[in-house]
Amino acid sequence: MNDRHVVVGVDGSLVAVQALDQAAEEAVRRSTALRIVYAVADRDEAGPVLVSAAARVEERHPGLPVETRAVEDGAVRALARESADAVLTVVGTRGFGSVSGLLAGSVSWRLTAHTHGPLMVVRGDHPCDEGREVLLGLESDADEAAVAYAFQEAARRGVRLRVLHASTHRHTTPELPSLVAATSPGQERQARIDRAEEAVPRFSIARLREEYPQAEVDSRTVRTDPAHALLAGTREAGVVVIGMCRRGGRLGPPLGPVAHVLLRDSHCPLVLVPQTG
Numbered sequence: 001m002n003d004r005h006v007v008v009g010v011d012g013s014l015v016a017v018q019a020l021d022q023a024a025e026e027a028v029r030r031s032t033a034l035r036i037v038y039a040v041a042d043r044d045e046a047g048p049v050l051v052s053a054a055a056r057v058e059e060r061h062p063g064l065p066v067e068t069r070a071v072e073d074g075a076v077r078a079l080a081r082e083s084a085d086a087v088l089t090v091v092g093t094r095g096f097g098s099v100s101g102l103l104a105g106s107v108s109w110r111l112t113a114h115t116h117g118p119l120m121v122v123r124g125d126h127p128c129d130e131g132r133e134v135l136l137g138l139e140s141d142a143d144e145a146a147v148a149y150a151f152q153e154a155a156r157r158g159v160r161l162r163v164l165h166a167s168t169h170r171h172t173t174p175e176l177p178s179l180v181a182a183t184s185p186g187q188e189r190q191a192r193i194d195r196a197e198e199a200v201p202r203f204s205i206a207r208l209r210e211e212y213p214q215a216e217v218d219s220r221t222v223r224t225d226p227a228h229a230l231l232a233g234t235r236e237a238g239v240v241v242i243g244m245c246r247r248g249g250r251l252g253p254p255l256g257p258v259a260h261v262l263l264r265d266s267h268c269p270l271v272l273v274p275q276t277g
């Protein structure tokens with residue numbers, strides 16, 4: 001098989017079929033091969049599911065190189081290993097409602113702590129993502145890998161890239177209007193913070209604007225709840241991209257509130273890109 005490939009996990013469920021279809025499209029976009037993985041206790045059980053999955057892909061995308069692989073292991077461990085030499089790992093996710101404990105028990109949630117590269121979690125309610133923009137949630141300069149992925153994804157799809165930068169400063173309740181016209185030290189300090197925060201997306205995307213001069217980029221800073229601002233943006237997006245910080249010393253996947261909300265409620269597929277360095 002081609003060293004460059006997209007990996008997708010299947011198990012015969014409807015959500016796995018949705019992930020399979022998305023993964024095949026991602027492989028076509030990248031001109032790479034597709035590897036279909038089924039992690040089971042008994043390899044014989046995997047045979048019919050893998051044959052059916054391969055046939056579905058070959059019917060929809062004739063000529064796309066496809067490999068099937070049955071692995072006697074848990075799904076999280078198997079896909080984490082497969083992600084080491086994949087350009088993208090794709091999994092489906094079931095609905096979780098508002099119960100975070102159910103989310104924490106899912107393969108997609110647990111895999112976020114172990115994947116070696118970009119992880120796409122297929123969910124949402126769009127029947128088709130063609131022509132829809134790429135949405136990037138940007139927190140800081142540490143999200144450089146996510147920024148690069150989002151630019152590349154927008155170029156692959158030939159669509160606009162919309163960047164929402166989360167303001168990290170907590171704004172306090174405004175003071176009552178003053179009779180003094182001069183700006184207070186507190187207002188000056190706030191203005192400096194605002195200017196610094198708004199500069200983050202400009203600095204983060206400047207180099208890639210030069211690399212992708214044809215890219216249409218719309219960038220703004222969000223001063224409301226970033227998780228729900230991004231969630232609202234997923235209604236119009238074909239895919240949403242965010243950086244994923246690996247923090248040691250914590251139980252469970254190292255995900256913050258933004259990733260948690262998007263994993264549970266996003267209206268389009270979500271790509272989590274591990275931070276580098």
